[in-house]
Amino acid sequence: MNKITQFSQGLFQGNKLVIGIPYGWFILLVAIPLMIVMKISLSEMESTSISSMISWTNGLPTLKLNFANYQFIFSDSLYVKTFYSSLKYALITTLICLAIGYPFVYFMARAPKHIQPTLLMLIMLPFWTSFLLRIYAWKTLLVSNGVINNVLLSLHVIKEPLAMMNNSFSLTIGMVYSYLPFMILPLYANLSKLDLRYLEAAADLGTSPFKAFWLITVPLSKAGIIAGSMLVFIPAVGEYVIPELLGGPDTLMIGRVLWDEFFSNNDWPMAAAVAVVMIALILVPMAILNRAEASLEEGKS
Amino acid sequence: MSQASNKVFANGWMFAVYLFLYLPIVTLVVFSFNDSKLVTVWSHASTRWYSALMQDGDLISAVSLSLKIAFLSALMSVFFGTFTAFALHRYSRFRGRTILHSMATTPLVMPDVIVGLSLLLMLVSLQQWLGYPERGLFTILLGHALLGTAYAAVVVTSRLKEMDGRLDEAAMDLGAKPLQVFQLVTLPLLAPALVSAFLLTFTLSFDDVVLSSFLSGPGFNTMPMVIFSRARLGLNPTINAVATVTITIVSIAVIASSFYTSHVERKRKREMALAYSDGNK
Amino acid sequence: MATAPKPQTETKSAEKEVLLRVEGITKIYDGTVKAVDDISLNVMKGEIFGLLGGSGCGKSTLLRMMAGFERPTKGKIYLAGQDITNLPAYQRPINMMFQSYALFPHLTVWENIAFGLKRDHMSKDQIESRVEAMLKLAQLTKYAQRKPHQLSGGQQQRVALARSLAKSPQLLLLDEPLGALDKKLRETTQLELVNIIEEVGVTCVLVTHDQEEAMTMASRIAVMSEGYFQQIGAPDEIYETPNSRSVADFIGNVNMFEGVVTVDEPDHVVVKCDECTHYVGHGITGNLGMAVGVALRPEKITLTKTKPKGEYNWCEGEVVEIVYFGDHTTYHLKTKTGRVIKAQEINNTRDLSCGLTWGDHAYMHWGDLAMIVLTH
Numbered sequence: 001m002n003k004i005t006q007f008s009q010g011l012f013q014g015n016k017l018v019i020g021i022p023y024g025w026f027i028l029l030v031a032i033p034l035m036i037v038m039k040i041s042l043s044e045m046e047s048t049s050i051s052s053m054i055s056w057t058n059g060l061p062t063l064k065l066n067f068a069n070y071q072f073i074f075s076d077s078l079y080v081k082t083f084y085s086s087l088k089y090a091l092i093t094t095l096i097c098l099a100i101g102y103p104f105v106y107f108m109a110r111a112p113k114h115i116q117p118t119l120l121m122l123i124m125l126p127f128w129t130s131f132l133l134r135i136y137a138w139k140t141l142l143v144s145n146g147v148i149n150n151v152l153l154s155l156h157v158i159k160e161p162l163a164m165m166n167n168s169f170s171l172t173i174g175m176v177y178s179y180l181p182f183m184i185l186p187l188y189a190n191l192s193k194l195d196l197r198y199l200e201a202a203a204d205l206g207t208s209p210f211k212a213f214w215l216i217t218v219p220l221s222k223a224g225i226i227a228g229s230m231l232v233f234i235p236a237v238g239e240y241v242i243p244e245l246l247g248g249p250d251t252l253m254i255g256r257v258l259w260d261e262f263f264s265n266n267d268w269p270m271a272a273a274v275a276v277v278m279i280a281l282i283l284v285p286m287a288i289l290n291r292a293e294a295s296l297e298e299g300k301s
Numbered sequence: 302m303s304q305a306s307n308k309v310f311a312n313g314w315m316f317a318v319y320l321f322l323y324l325p326i327v328t329l330v331v332f333s334f335n336d337s338k339l340v341t342v343w344s345h346a347s348t349r350w351y352s353a354l355m356q357d358g359d360l361i362s363a364v365s366l367s368l369k370i371a372f373l374s375a376l377m378s379v380f381f382g383t384f385t386a387f388a389l390h391r392y393s394r395f396r397g398r399t400i401l402h403s404m405a406t407t408p409l410v411m412p413d414v415i416v417g418l419s420l421l422l423m424l425v426s427l428q429q430w431l432g433y434p435e436r437g438l439f440t441i442l443l444g445h446a447l448l449g450t451a452y453a454a455v456v457v458t459s460r461l462k463e464m465d466g467r468l469d470e471a472a473m474d475l476g477a478k479p480l481q482v483f484q485l486v487t488l489p490l491l492a493p494a495l496v497s498a499f500l501l502t503f504t505l506s507f508d509d510v511v512l513s514s515f516l517s518g519p520g521f522n523t524m525p526m527v528i529f530s531r532a533r534l535g536l537n538p539t540i541n542a543v544a545t546v547t548i549t550i551v552s553i554a555v556i557a558s559s560f561y562t563s564h565v566e567r568k569r570k571r572e573m574a575l576a577y578s579d580g581n582k
Numbered sequence: 583m584a585t586a587p588k589p590q591t592e593t594k595s596a597e598k599e600v601l602l603r604v605e606g607i608t609k610i611y612d613g614t615v616k617a618v619d620d621i622s623l624n625v626m627k628g629e630i631f632g633l634l635g636g637s638g639c640g641k642s643t644l645l646r647m648m649a650g651f652e653r654p655t656k657g658k659i660y661l662a663g664q665d666i667t668n669l670p671a672y673q674r675p676i677n678m679m680f681q682s683y684a685l686f687p688h689l690t691v692w693e694n695i696a697f698g699l700k701r702d703h704m705s706k707d708q709i710e711s712r713v714e715a716m717l718k719l720a721q722l723t724k725y726a727q728r729k730p731h732q733l734s735g736g737q738q739q740r741v742a743l744a745r746s747l748a749k750s751p752q753l754l755l756l757d758e759p760l761g762a763l764d765k766k767l768r769e770t771t772q773l774e775l776v777n778i779i780e781e782v783g784v785t786c787v788l789v790t791h792d793q794e795e796a797m798t799m800a801s802r803i804a805v806m807s808e809g810y811f812q813q814i815g816a817p818d819e820i821y822e823t824p825n826s827r828s829v830a831d832f833i834g835n836v837n838m839f840e841g842v843v844t845v846d847e848p849d850h851v852v853v854k855c856d857e858c859t860h861y862v863g864h865g866i867t868g869n870l871g872m873a874v875g876v877a878l879r880p881e882k883i884t885l886t887k888t889k890p891k892g893e894y895n896w897c898e899g900e901v902v903e904i905v906y907f908g909d910h911t912t913y914h915l916k917t918k919t920g921r922v923i924k925a926q927e928i929n930n931t932r933d934l935s936c937g938l939t940w941g942d943h944a945y946m947h948w949g950d951l952a953m954i955v956l957t958h
Contacts, residue, residue, distance in 0.1 A: 019392055019401075022385035022454075026404035029447040033419035034407075036426055104318045107311035119315075121559045126322050129551045130508050132525050133544040136532045137325030140332065143536070146341045147328055177321065231410070238412020240511055245532055255414045262418060262515075272422065275415045286410060290403075467684035470651055473671045474678045475698030475749065485697075489688045572732045 034279075041272035042066050069273035082252040083277065089168075089253065090236035093175040094183075094229050100176070101183040101228065106217070109191045120188065127181045135174055135245050142170050142246070166248030174246040175236055182235075183228040190224025190296060191217075223295045230289035234282050254278055326548060333541035340536040350542040357539060360527055367524040370438065371506040374445035378502035379495055381446065382453025389454070390461040408451040417515030420444050424516070436518030444512040449502030456501060460494035500558075504551070598626040601785045602648070602753055607657030609643050609809075617643040619809035620657070625753070630779065630786040632800030634793060636832075640809040645755055645789045649678045661752060672701070677751035681758040683742035685730040691741050692717070692726040698749045712748060719778060720744040735763050736771055743775065747782055754779070756788040760795055772798060793833055797821070805829050826958040830877040835912075837883075837923050839876040846870045852894070853955065857917045861894035863950030868957055875956040880912060880926035882952035885938060886945050896947035899923060901938050915944060 043066055073079045108119050126134060141147045142164040149161040164170055194217065202212040218225075240255035247253060254274065262271040332340055336347035354360065385405050389398065408416055424440055427433070434440055468490070472482045510525035517526065524543075531537045602625040609618040618640045625631045633641040646652045648659060650671030658667045666674055677698070686694055695716050699709045717723045720740040730738055739759070746754060759775060760768050776799055779786055790796050796803050797817040804814045813825045824830035827838060841855030846869060853860040853876050860876050868874060890896040899915030902922065913925045925946050938944055 015392070018384060019388045022381060022388045022405070022450075023397070023401055025381050025447075025450065026385075026401065029420065029423075029443065030404045030407050033423035036422045037415075037419045040422055100318060100321075103311075103314055107315050110311070111315075117559070117563060121555070122319060123322070125552060125555055126326065128504055128555050129326070129548050130525070130528075130544070132508065132510055132528055132532070133329065133540070133547065134325055136528070136540055136544070137329040139532065140341050140536055140541075141325055141328055143341065145339070147332075150341060177325070180318075180322070234410045235412050238414050240412075240414050241529070245529075255412060258414050258418065268422070271418060275418050278412065278415060282411075289410065290406075465684060467680050467682075468686060470649075470671070471678075471680055471684040471686070472697070473651075474649060474676075474680075475745070476672045476701035477697075478672055481701070486686060569731060572729075576728075576732045576734050576737070 037272045037275050040269055041069055041276045043269050069270050070277070072270070073273055073277060078252075079257070079274075082254050082257050083281065085252040086237050086254040087281065089171060089175065089251070090233050090239075092172060093179055093236045094233045096172070096176045097180050097183040097232050098225065098229060101180055101187055102225070105184055105187040105191050108188060109194070116192070123181050123184050123188075131178060132241060135178065135242055138170065138174050138177065139165070139245060142173070166246070166251075168248075168251050170246040170248075171243055171251045171253075174242040175239065178242060179232040179236060182231040186227040186231060186296070187221065187224045190221050190227075194220055223292050226288060226292035227296055230285050230292065234285050234289065237282055238278055329541055330545045330548065333538070333545040335538065335541075338538065340538050340541060350538045351546075353539055354542045354546075359522070360524065360539070360543065363522050363524040363527040366438070366521065367507055370442055370445060370523065371503045374442050374449055374506045375499045375503040377442070377446035378449025378453045378506075379457075379498050381450040382498055382502075383457050383491075383495065385450060385454035386457035386461055390458055405451055405454050408448050409455070413509075413511035414515075416448065417444065417512045420447065420512070421515045436516065437521045440516040440518070441513050441521065441523065444516045445502075445506040445509060448509070448512065449505055452505060453498035453502050456498040457491065457494050460491060464490055500554075598628075600624045601627045601662060602787070603660040604644075604648075605658045605660070607644070607647060607654045607659065609640075609647060609652060610655045616809050618647070618654075621809075621811060623804065623811070623814075625785060625787060627785055628783060629801045630776075630788055630799055632788045632790065632796035632803040633806055634790060634796040634800075634803050635806035636791055639806045641789045641791075641806045642757065644806075645678075645757060645787065648753070648787060649676060649755055650674050675749075675751055676753045676755060677746040677749055678755040678757060679742045679746040679759055682762045683730075683738050685738060685741055685745070687730055690727050690729055691722055691733070694730070694741055695745050695748050698745065702749065716744040716748050719747070719781070736767050739763065739771060740774070743778060747778075747784065750782075751784065754784045754786045756786055758790055758792075759788065760792070761790075768795075775799070805832060807832075823954060824877065824956070827875050827877070827956050830954065830956060835880050835924060835926075837878045837880065839878065841874060841876060843868055843870055843872045843874060850950075851955065856919045857921065857923070858897040859894050860953060861950055862953060862955055866955050866957075868955070872957070876953050877956055878948060878953045880924040881910075881928075883923075883925035883946045883948050885913060885925050885927060886947065887938070887942070888945065890945055890947040895950070895952075896945055897923065898943065898945050901940055901942045901944060904938070904940065913938060913944075915946060 108116065111119060139146075143149075144161040144163065144165065146165070148164070149158075152158045153161065198216050198220070199209075199212050202216050203209070207215065238255045238258075239253060240259050243251055243253035243256050244259075247256070258271050258274045258278070261267045261274060332343070333350055334346045334348065335343050336349060337344035385401070389402055389405070392398065420440075420443070424434060424436070424443075428435070464487075468486055469482050472486045473479070477485060508525060509523075510529045513523045513526050514529075517523070528540055528543060531540060602623075604621060604623040607618060607621050608616070610616050621644060623631075633644060635641045643652060647654050650666075650669060650673075654667060658665055660666065661674070661676065666676075686697065689697065692713055695713045696709055699712055704712070713726075714723075717726055720743060722737065722740055722744060725733060725737060725741075730741065733741065739762070743759075760772055763771055772795065788796065788800055800817065802814060803817055803820050805812045805820060807828060813820055813829050815823075820829065821833055824833060830836045831838065839853075839855040839857065839860065841853040841860065843851055843866075844854045844859075845852035846866070848865045850864065851862045851866050851868075853862065853874060855876065862876075866874075889898075897917055899917045901913055902916045903914035905912045905914070908929070910926050910928050913927065914922050915925060916922050923946060
């Protein structure tokens with residue numbers, strides 16, 4: 001395909017424009033902002049402009065770097081704990097999403113072909129409705145005088161309202177709830193293409209269904225599993241809205257810390273430093289995601 | 302496990318997942334018709350929170366701002382997203398394609414707080430330097446358009462991949478100049494993808510709270526920002542009413558469009574089958 | 583008859599008018615991959631010229647350079663004397679019928695055919711009458727308002743042809759025109775296609791990997807491999823007098839013997855091979871003791887149970903495989919040297935003609951002029 005279109009594109013007068021416009025757009029709104037974050041994270045609180053970081057010595061510009069923010073982040077146990085707990089919640093969310101989503105997709109891919117689009121649409125539908133409102137809905141379900149407690153109390157299943165809100169339970173539920181579609185969609189894209197004849201071939205060669213699942217289905221859906229997991233894990237690490245609405249004082253999340261540094265403490269360099277560390281934490285998962293997506297692409301063609 | 306119990310287990314699992322996904326939404330809707338000020342305690346049915354909604358000036362102006370931003374940012378997203386998709390797809394080997402690809406994926410996966418913070422710091426630096434832009438509608442728009450561009454690019458790229466490159470060549474072969482090829486062949490074939498990209502990015506913008514909070518200036522509150530500030534304080538029956546209205550509109554739109562698509566698809570399959578048997582007579 | 587490779591020059595071209603002239607054209611991708619390697623070619627007015635080769639042989643690249651979708655790295659292309667090498671596709675009076683047709687899915691049959699005409703700023707009436715004429719030519723009048731997906735494969739193929747002929751191109755390019763059809767439909771469609779082309783009288787370049795398609799449709803064929811022409815000639819020339827082992831092997835089935843020339847006379851030669859000794863009833867441009875290949879097509883071999891007379895042109899073997907095709911049967915015989923030779927017998931009676939079965943001992947023999955001696 002590449003070589004086919006080469007010449008005809010050469011004829012396209014505006015081809016520099018076609019590359020230039022998106023390039024300029026993303027450089028302005030992605031690359032430069034991230035560099036500015038990097039720079040500001042290395043500055044002190046009062047001097048957030050770029051010019052103040054460059055001093056002139058002997059007619060040469062020298063960059064004044066200040067690692068105080070990073071030193072603080074790594075020496076302060078609260079920050080370290082928060083990073084650790086963000087990763088922990090993201091990991092737990094990912095694993096639960098996988099545990100719920102994988103069997104779901106496996107069953108869905110085996111449902112009658114004509115109802116599969118409807119099943120998929122029902123997964124997508126909440127995704128189109130406001131994320132914020134759906135998180136709020138869990139609040140009405142989980143609070144101590146909330147719907148679930150009221151129902152259980154009136155059925156005399158419990159005597160005291162259960163403490164389900166503002167703790168790791170409510171946080172985990174909210175995260176799993178929001179990110180489950182991100183696990184299901186790539187998995188479905190992957191598993192729905194799995195040729196059932198492989199499983200028939202395995203059965204024909206004397207493999208039990210259980211063994212066939214582990215020997216064929218799981219390895220062939222590896223790319224989907226990885227893509228889905230990363231699509232859940234990466235944004236989950238930096239999640240802000242869910243911990244803010246459903247989390248409690250004990251559920252430390254780095255997105256919330258960044259928000260507070262920025263909005264409550266007005267400490268922009270510190271917020272920037274937190275962001276840089278967060279980016280560093282998700283770089284490896286992002287690279288894994290890229291590779292998984294590339295192999296999903298290959299599987300398609 | 303027997304075949305039948307397998308089936309029961311599979312159906313049960315799927316049912317449980319759907320229950321998990323829809324229970325909160327249903328509760329939200331049901332309790333929007335609750336008369337009590339206590340959101341979670343049912344007294345009796347009423348529409349008082351909907352009437353309250355009509356009187357809620359803050360919320361109404363927030364909704365109108367959100368709609369405005371969603372519409373404009375969706376337009377921008379589709380515009381830049383289409384360019385991105387073309388650059389990534391057509392020029393499959395130009396230098397720096399990988400860089401463009403990773404920049405275009407960054408807003409998709411990067412946590413919102415980082416995207417918001419980095420954009421804000423850039424805009425502040427720009428303002429210190431040029432005296433422009435003031436934080437407000439434009440800055441929110443820029444943030445939403447960035448996020449939307451990344452999503453629109455994915456939608457348009459996947460359509461471009463399905464499209465037969467030979468169609469462009471056929472048009473050119475028949476005498477169409479490059480611009481005519483785009484206008485007469487590429488664009489009409491791309492149109493459905495552009496529409497779905499528009500709807501998706503509209504929804505994303507209408508839903509966003511984090512980017513808006515970072516990029517907004519005083520006096521510019523979008524609907525999610527208003528809802529978020531109320532939800533942080535506790536339960537509030539007006540939110541249930543807002544939720545019900547949004548959910549109803551979105552559900553109708555999504556269900557209608559998916560019925561329409563499957564109808565078109567079925568019609569097409571029927572016609573193809575008919576043509577096949579017709580031609581073999 | 584000379585069987586040594588002759589330089590591929592056009593012998594018959596002098597009488598007819600040259601429409602398309604390709605001069606030393608080369609296409610290199612990424613600075614290293616040579617897709618087309620210094621090809622020169624003349625296409626005469628009114629002929630159907632076939633480019634035949636396996637995938638990746640460069641035939642499509644050559645076609646795409648004629649159409650204007652690729653720019654040659656080196657060389658020139660002339661159409662009716664005019665240099666069109668750097669003319670973009672949309673300015674060339676050349677149209678193409680694409681592989682799997684590339685019909686515009688959002689336009690009706692009528693609009694598809696009118697597409698090219700509209701680009702030429704013709705008047706509405708002119709366009710209408712031209713489209714109607716094309717619809718009639720391709721027997722598509724009653725499908726004019728249908729979309730491509732509402733047509734069968736054969737109908738789509740006819741739309742593609744009508745669309746590419748609508749502008750009355752000087753040259754029509756056909757890229758695997760029958761590739762998307764199933765086998766049964768091919769034969770009738772092929773005839774229809776040739777009839778329409780002949781009716782219009784347009785010059786064609788046909789690209790195909792299917793030798794049968796090339797043989798039946800083209801008046802001349804160029805066999806392509808690794809970016810260059812191995813042989814150009816009429817279909818029967820290519821089949822009966824291939825100029826190299828690879829052409830003989832590519833076109834049809836062949837048994838290839840390797841041997842040494844032991845007698846070299848002007849009117850005959852003898853080639854001694856492991857399995858048998860060939861007596862060839864004509865001279866060759868070789869010399870005594872030269873190593874040559876002898877190509878023998880399976881249908882030129884006769885099978886018998888009795889030993890043939892004489893010492894030349896026969897070989898014995900054991901039947902190891904019988905492949906029944908209905909109209910003919912191919913026998914695989916294993917010689918004493920262990921190699922397998924294929925012989926093809928026509929089933930002209932309803933019982934299997936020579937009554938051979940697996941494990942039988944049989945003799946194969948053939949005539950003086952049945953084989954081709956190949957030095958390349």
